[in-house]
Amino acid sequence: MLPFLDNPYPMAVEIREVNTRQDLKRFIRFANRLYSDCPYYCPPLLFDELNVFDDKKNPALEVCEKQLFLAYRDDKIVGRIAALINHRANEHWNYRHVRFGWMDFIDDEEVSRALLDAVKAWGKERGMTAMNGPVGFTDWDHQGLLIEGYEYLAPLASLYNYAYYVRHLEAYGLRKEADWIEYRVTPPKQVPERLARICQLVKERYHVRVDKVHSARELQRKYGSTYMDLLDTAYQNLYNFQPMTEKQKAYYRDMYFPILNFDFVTVVVNEKNEIVGVGVGMPDISQAVRRCKGELFPFGWYHLLKALRAKKMEAFDLLLIGVRPDYQNKGINGIILEDWIPYFNRYEIAYAETTAMLETNTKVLSQLELFEKKQHKRRRAYIMDI
Numbered sequence: 140m141l142p143f144l145d146n147p148y149p150m151a152v153e154i155r156e157v158n159t160r161q162d163l164k165r166f167i168r169f170a171n172r173l174y175s176d177c178p179y180y181c182p183p184l185l186f187d188e189l190n191v192f193d194d195k196k197n198p199a200l201e202v203c204e205k206q207l208f209l210a211y212r213d214d215k216i217v218g219r220i221a222a223l224i225n226h227r228a229n230e231h232w233n234y235r236h237v238r239f240g241w242m243d244f245i246d247d248e249e250v251s252r253a254l255l256d257a258v259k260a261w262g263k264e265r266g267m268t269a270m271n272g273p274v275g276f277t278d279w280d281h282q283g284l285l286i287e288g289y290e291y292l293a294p295l296a297s298l299y300n301y302a303y304y305v306r307h308l309e310a311y312g313l314r315k316e317a318d319w320i321e322y323r324v325t326p327p328k329q330v331p332e333r334l335a336r337i338c339q340l341v342k343e344r345y346h347v348r349v350d351k352v353h354s355a356r357e358l359q360r361k362y363g364s365t366y367m368d369l370l371d372t373a374y375q376n377l378y379n380f381q382p383m384t385e386k387q388k389a390y391y392r393d394m395y396f397p398i399l400n401f402d403f404v405t406v407v408v409n410e411k412n413e414i415v416g417v418g419v420g421m422p423d424i425s426q427a428v429r430r431c432k433g434e435l436f437p438f439g440w441y442h443l444l445k446a447l448r449a450k451k452m453e454a455f456d457l458l459l460i461g462v463r464p465d466y467q468n469k470g471i472n473g474i475i476l477e478d479w480i481p482y483f484n485r486y487e488i489a490y491a492e493t494t495a496m497l498e499t500n501t502k503v504l505s506q507l508e509l510f511e512k513k514q515h516k517r518r519r520a521y522i523m524d525i
Contacts, residue, residue: 198386218244237262283518319495418475
């Protein structure tokens with residue numbers, strides 16, 4: 140029994156809207172309490188989560204509506220959920236979806252049902268015809284319920300949930316809409332001969348090369364924000380894609396690129412010096428975040444900075460690879476992987492974690508054929524008519 144739910148005769152579940160900053164902090168910190176004894180959970184950074192829900196800081200909220208809910212029993216928080224509508228995505232895909240995300244709850248179907256009912260009612264009031272999740276405001280946010288791989292550590296860049304969540308969502312009537320799979324990859328000691336041969340042919344045939352930039356400032360000076368434009372077009376056919384606004388591009392650029400180790404940022408350009416491919420990875424900082432429990436102060440910043448600047452690391456997160464549509468299926472992805480392999484060995488990386496990849500995206504999955512790997516996690520997005 141959870142320590143904050145110890146009444147053997149509980150009252151009915153009460154759903155309350157989150158409308159104050161104090162309530163928002165309770166909303167964010169509830170998951171940390173729920174997973175306080177779980178060795179695999181990685182808490183979010185508190186300031187990041189506060190910014191995500193701040194209308195003045197997250198430009199996604201210019202095209203999205205939101206309402207957060209907390210579930211109470213005996214005046215104690217027992218669950219949370221966010222109801223979201225991304226109008227830009229709905230227009231792009233020509234559907235009327237209300238999304239749910241940031242959903243966490245104790246193992247009690249009365250609680251999970253009340254939370255999902257709140258999202259359903261909120262969405263129907265606004266003319267939505269289907270409900271799907273768990274997803275975020277955009278496809279750049281965490282998405283997908285973990286349905287396999289509970290015994291592996293969760294990177295900062297992905298969700299973690301208890302196994303009982305699956306039973307609750309399916310009991311409610313939600314059905315599978317999309318699955319993502321993730322791999323743990325063992326870096327080779329040197330570039331595989333076949334990969335090197337393919338990359339050389341691609342470079343010669345399409346007149347492309349790696350331009351190794353060394354800082355966010357240099358990247359911005361040489362290419363402006365064209366790399367963000369590329370990522371936007373590269374992902375336009377992926378699940379729940381939303382065309383980014385210019386403010387969103389600047390938001391994600393300023394959030395992620397200044398903290399990166401640019402040994403693991405690979406830019407591929409053509410003969411016109413146009414970016415045709417971008418690869419981004421970073422050290423796995425989840426252990427540092429666990430130590431500070433998601434709080435930067437008073438000493439959390441030290442653990443994070445130490446992890447980001449490490450010269451030796453066991454785990455690494457392969458965050459993204461994006462290729463301009465007219466250069467897709469031409470081997471650009473291989474060039475990015477080829478560029479990373481020497482750095483994997485320089486930093487003595489034992490394994491790399493891929494981000495979630497749609498199980499139907501065979502083009503991306505085929506990139507890993509040349510590497511020793513294990514498919515160790517699976518995630519799912521659900522949907523139902525409302």
